[in-house]
Amino acid sequence: MIAIYARQSVDKKDSISIESQIDFCKKEIIENEEIKVYIDKGFSGKNTERPQFQSMLDDIKSGIISRVIVYKLDRVSRNLLDFSNIIETFKKYNIGFTSCNEKFDTTTAMGNAMLSITMVFAQLERETIQKRITDSYYSRGSKGFYMGGKIPFGFDKVEARIDGKKTSMFEVNSEQAPITEKMYELYANTNMSLGEISRYFNEKNILSAEGKAWDNGKISRMLRNPIYVNADADIYLYYKNKGCIISNEISDFIGTNGLYLYGKRDRNKNKYNNVENQTISLALHKGIVDSNTFLLCQYKLDNNKQIKNSGKGKHTWLSGIIKCGYCGYAVSAVTNYKGQKYFNCRGKTNLNICSGHSRTLYVEDIESMIEEEIFSKADELRNTKMKVAKENKETNEIKLKILDIDNKIENLFNALEEGNSLTIQYINERITKLQNTKNLLMEESKKIIIVNNAKKSTEEILKNIDNWNELDFDAKKQVSRLFINKILLKDDEIKIEWNEI
Ligand SMILES: [Zn+2]
Known part of the structure; x- marks a missing residue:
């Protein structure tokens, strides 16, 4: 299958429409082969974080694409290093690549020669950066941090000579x-x-x-x-x-x-x-x-809120989260001469700082009260589908904001080409600021994705709650810890601090 990739960032005067891009690409096709069209509208070519572009890469990796056609090279990427990485991927999967505008066609000898030149420049840029990294590495006189300690899992330490200087560095361990x-x-x-x-x-x-x-x-x-x-x-x-x-x-x-x-x-x-x-x-x-x-x-x-050390207590699945409501120390389950289990404040027995409870609080009673609370909390959770919908809306809003910033940056880039040195400095500052805001927004949207993943695990917890009576001691312990951060136990009051799920 042949892939046609078209991209357009919003309101750019000189930019050619998606439809005409596709028309141009189609002219390059002689064979009677199936076509799949990928369109990213409103995305800039600064990086490759574009949904349809990524989906095209997925298709390439799964082997259903034989050739990629674009209208112009910058539709793929405006960044030389990104561009050369993509070309490497094309090569790896044996993908022919054609750009109509520049007559850049890797299925021809001339196209391949041009490609080689492009790759040489990209490589040169990469080497310049590597050189800078090496220089700054030495100038800090930074011996020590890679030498000391153990070699991290995944790496070997090898002797290396860089710019005539002897050093050692890590190398990927293939196993x-x-x-x-x-x-x-x-x-x-x-x-x-x-x-x-x-x-x-x-x-x-x-x-x-x-x-x-x-x-x-x-x-x-x-x-x-x-x-x-x-x-x-x-x-x-x-x-x-x-x-x-x-x-x-x-x-x-x-x-x-x-x-x-x-x-x-x-x-x-x-x-x-x-x-x-x-x-x-x-x-x-x-x-x-x-x-x-x-x-x-x-x-x-x-x-990830670290789940508190659950304690070794085998007398109740509440051990580890249940505390004395008067002094805050743990309460532990002890057995009396009749074989009944009750809670004992460690602040009283071990430290003598708590006057303790004035009535006997039996483990069985407290456990069944907490169980009821967990069941009703689970019901509450089942009714939060509305909330999920709201979060999806939030992600969309963030995406739109990011899109807006991308457009602003792209426009500033265009303005750069015509600017004098004063405006260039101003524009560069603006771009840096916008870029920072964009990165914060992207972080935010990634967080929301994680929250949504957590929602999925909530469903699993709820399933466990449905089978509560069949759960063994350890499973009850685990599930209760997911729900509850802390339980404060007083004579006439039990206070539960729920985890945010
Ligand atoms: Zn106490």
Whole structure:
């Protein structure tokens, strides 16, 4: 099948209509072959984040496309590096590529020669940037952060000589890198928890870098470590917004290098969960994970309220979340001489700071009261379909705002071509500001996607609630923790703090 790709950004005077673009493309087709047309209306060619363009790439990867035709080269991309990446993809899948306007046709010898020249320039630009990355790497005198500590899972350490200087750097380990990718993919695109992901790998007898089994902490550190990401401008902005010090220019974030995260930190805090005031530097090695997948994982981890340590209590599924309503310390279930279980305040028994409860609160009674509350909360949740619809509307509004910004930026770009140096400076500032707003909006819309994913998992929880009586002790414990953050127990009052679901 032949793909025709047409793109038009809104109100551009000189721009040719979608319909005429398609007509031009059709003239290039001699064979009597099936055509599929992809149209992105209202999208600029600055990057490749265009829905129909992406869907065309998907079709290419699935093997149903043999040739791509566009009206003009800039319909594919206005960015040389993006353009050459796309051409690489075309090559990889053996796709013929024709651009009507420039008579650029990779099915001819001349077209291929032109293509080679384009690729040489793109490569030159890439090498210039790599050189800049290497230089800044040395000028910081930054020995140490790649040498110290263990080699991260997914990489090997190799000796390298760059510009005559001897150094060592990471290199992708071909056995471990696909596992790393899989880990990111599972967390970004499924509802699997960190625990479920570690079980997934442990069951397959895949060991961590230390040759041990995976656990939540190890998986979370893997997903947080920017050493794995092919860092592009979105990644730059993510860390900038988090308060990191970034030692390279945003223009050097071209989606090819991994990152080092280092700097002083509070020993008590997880290095990756609080990155404020830590330094981010482009590394010499190639990353493993694409920027979009990496960011989805970060947003999800940022939003992930750690489920509190559930405690080892085997007497009640409430242990870990149930606290004394007077002193705030945990209450534990103890058994009296008659074999009845009741709650005991640890603030009283262990610390003697609480006067405790003046009546016996039996575990069985409290459990059944909480059960009732969980059931009615579940009913409440079933009636929130309206809310989901509202959120979809919000995503649309954000998309429209982004579209509007894209148009403004595109218009400014056009104005740049005619401007004098004074206006150019002004326009550049405007563009930077608009770009920042756009990135915030994109972050916002990604968050909403995550919320919607969470909604899906809510449905699963609700199914569990329907079968509550068949759930075993651990399952009840798990489900109650998803709903409840904390229960405060007083003699005559039970206060439940619900989680936001
Ligand atoms: Zn107490």
